[in-house]
Amino acid sequence: MKSISTIGLGLFLTGFAVFVLVLTVGQFRLTEEVLTAAVKPEHRAVLLERTAPMRNQNYNNQWSFIRDFKQAVYSYNDEVRAKGQADKAINDSYEFPVTRAASVGTVAENPWLWFWLSIGLATLGALLYMVPNPKYKGPGGIRSNFLYQHPATNRGWIGWLVGTFLIGFYVLLYMAPAYITNWTLLVSPISRALSGNAQASQWFLYGFLYTVVILVMGVRMLIRYRHSRYQQWRTVSVMFFQTSFAFLIPEVLALLNQPYQDLKSFWPLDYDFFFDYELNAKIQAGTFGIFMLVWGIIGTVVLVPVLTYFFGKRWYCSWVCGCGGLAETLGDPYRHLSDKSLKAWKFERPVVHGVLVFAVVMTALVLYTYFTGQSTVLGFLDSYSVRSTYGFYIGTLFSGVIGTGFYPIMGNRVWCRFGCPLAAYLGLVQRFKSRFRITTNGGQCISCGNCSAQCEMGIDVRWYAQRQQDIVRSSCVGCGICSAVCPRGVLNLETGRVDTRVI
Ligand code: SF4
Ligand code: SF4
Incomplete structure (x- = not known):
C-alpha cells in the first residue's frame, strides 16, 4: 500500500511539473487573420499597421511574443496621448485573446496529449497517493500526527x-x-x-x-x-x-x-x-x-x-x-493555521461587516446609474470607479489572491472570515435569529483543545465547552469539524427554539 502511495506522489509531482513546464513550450505566429479575429473592428487597422514587423515571424515562446505585442500597443498609445488624442488610445486588453489565437505549436496541436501528461497525471497521482495511504487507514477517527511538525x-x-x-x-x-x-x-x-x-x-x-x-x-x-x-x-x-x-x-x-x-x-x-x-x-x-x-x-x-x-x-x-x-x-x-487570538476576532468583525457595507453602497450606486443614466452621485462619487475599486480590491485581491493564495500560511477560511459579504449577512441572521447552535456537554470535556485547534474560523471552541455555553458565533460556518475531532463527544450541531440557546 505504501508503495502505491509513493508511486502516486511521483505521478502527481511529474504531472505538476509538466503543468508548469507546458507554459514554456509552444509557438506563436501573428497573421492578419489572427489579428482580425481577435480584436475589435475599430482597432484592426491600427494594430495591423503597428504589428507589421511581428507578422509571419515564428516566436518560440510566449514571453517574447507578448512583449512585442504589448510594445506595439503601448508605443501607439504613447504617441496619441502625446498628441493630446487620448480618446484614440487602445484601452482594451488584447494580449490574451491575441496570444491564444496566435498559438500554433505543440500544445495547440496536441491539447489532449499535454492535458493527460499534466492535469491527468497529477489527478491520477493525487488519487493514488490518498486512497491507499496508510495515514488514512486504521480505525475511524482523526489523527493529526505531526500536523505542527510537517x-x-x-x-x-x-x-x-x-x-x-x-x-x-x-x-x-x-x-x-x-x-x-x-x-x-x-x-x-x-x-x-x-x-x-x-x-x-x-x-x-x-x-x-x-x-x-x-x-x-x-x-x-x-x-x-x-x-x-x-x-x-x-x-x-x-x-x-x-x-x-x-x-x-x-x-x-x-x-x-x-x-x-x-x-x-x-x-x-x-x-x-x-x-x-x-x-x-x-x-x-x-x-x-x-x-x-x-x-x-x-x-x-x-x-x-x-x-x-x-x-x-x-x-x-x-x-x-x-x-x-x-x-x-x-x-x-490548513484549517488549524487560522488565527485564534482575540486580536484577530477584533479585527475580523469590523472588516467583514465593512466589506458588506461597501458591497451595499457600491450596488446602490450601480443601480442608481442603471436607472437614471447618471454615473456621478452627490457630485463626487463615480459609480464606475467605485465598482472597479470593489472589483479589484475585494473581488480580485481579497477573495482570490489573499483568500486562497494564503491557505498554507493563514488557514483556509481567510476570505470567508474576513472578507465575504454574504458570510457577514448570513452571520448576522445566525447570531441574532437562528435555531442553530453547537451545544456543549462541558462535564465531559477534558480540555484537550482539539476543537479549538481545528476550528477554521478561529473560534476558541474549548472556551465555550468549559463553560457549558452554546456556540452561536456569527462566524461559525457549521463545518462540524470541532465535533468530529472531539474525543469525548462534547460538541453537537443542533437546532431548536431560538430562545433556548444557552449563551
Ligand atoms: S462548526 Fe463552527 S465552531 Fe466548529 S470548527 Fe466549524 S466553524 Fe469552528
Ligand atoms: S475537543 Fe472536546 S474534549 Fe477536547 S477541549 Fe474540545 S470539547 Fe473538550
Whole structure:
C-alpha cells in the first residue's frame, strides 16, 4: 500500500511539473487573420499597421511574443496621448485573446496529449497517493500526527512553496492571463464539448481546475472523515454543487445562448449580479433570463435569511458555496493555521461587516446609474470607479489572491472570515435569529483543545465547552469539524427554539 502511495506522489509531482513546464513550450505566429479575429473592428487597422514587423515571424515562446505585442500597443498609445488624442488610445486588453489565437505549436496541436501528461497525471497521482495511504487507514477517527511538525502543514518550506504557486496563479489569472495561454489550450477541447466555445477563456480554465481540485480533495475528505456521516454528506454536497451548479450548468447555459450564471451564488457574494451588463443580458435573454434575475433576488432576500433561520449559515457556507467547498477540501490540511487570538476576532468583525457595507453602497450606486443614466452621485462619487475599486480590491485581491493564495500560511477560511459579504449577512441572521447552535456537554470535556485547534474560523471552541455555553458565533460556518475531532463527544450541531440557546 505504501508503495502505491509513493508511486502516486511521483505521478502527481511529474504531472505538476509538466503543468508548469507546458507554459514554456509552444509557438506563436501573428497573421492578419489572427489579428482580425481577435480584436475589435475599430482597432484592426491600427494594430495591423503597428504589428507589421511581428507578422509571419515564428516566436518560440510566449514571453517574447507578448512583449512585442504589448510594445506595439503601448508605443501607439504613447504617441496619441502625446498628441493630446487620448480618446484614440487602445484601452482594451488584447494580449490574451491575441496570444491564444496566435498559438500554433505543440500544445495547440496536441491539447489532449499535454492535458493527460499534466492535469491527468497529477489527478491520477493525487488519487493514488490518498486512497491507499496508510495515514488514512486504521480505525475511524482523526489523527493529526505531526500536523505542527510537517513542513507542508506548519508554514514550513512546502507550505510556502504551495502558497507562492497559488498566489502566482491568481495574479496571472486575474491580471495577466496571456501568460497562462497554454493552460487554457489544454482545456479547450473540454470547453468546446460543453459550451461550443473552441477557445477556452481563463475563467473556463479556472472553473475546470477548481472543480477537479474539489473533487480530488473531496475524496481525501471522504476517507479522512469516514467515521462521520455529517462530514460525508457535507463533502458529497460541496462536490455536487461545484460540479453541477458552478461548472456544468453555466457552460450548458452558454451552449444554449443563455446568460452564464451560477444559480447558487447569491448577491452580495456575486457582487456584479446587479451590474448593467448582467441585468441587460438577463432581460434580453427572455423568460429564462428573467427567471434567473428573479431567482437571484429571491435567493438573497428570502432563501438566505429563511434557511439560515432554520439551519444556521452552514447550509450555505459548508454545504453549497464554492468558496466554502474549496476551503473544506483543498483547505482542510490548513484549517488549524487560522488565527485564534482575540486580536484577530477584533479585527475580523469590523472588516467583514465593512466589506458588506461597501458591497451595499457600491450596488446602490450601480443601480442608481442603471436607472437614471447618471454615473456621478452627490457630485463626487463615480459609480464606475467605485465598482472597479470593489472589483479589484475585494473581488480580485481579497477573495482570490489573499483568500486562497494564503491557505498554507493563514488557514483556509481567510476570505470567508474576513472578507465575504454574504458570510457577514448570513452571520448576522445566525447570531441574532437562528435555531442553530453547537451545544456543549462541558462535564465531559477534558480540555484537550482539539476543537479549538481545528476550528477554521478561529473560534476558541474549548472556551465555550468549559463553560457549558452554546456556540452561536456569527462566524461559525457549521463545518462540524470541532465535533468530529472531539474525543469525548462534547460538541453537537443542533437546532431548536431560538430562545433556548444557552449563551
Ligand atoms: S465552531 Fe466548529 S462548526 Fe463552527 S466553524 Fe469552528 S470548527 Fe466549524
Ligand atoms: S475537543 Fe472536546 S474534549 Fe477536547 S477541549 Fe474540545 S470539547 Fe473538550
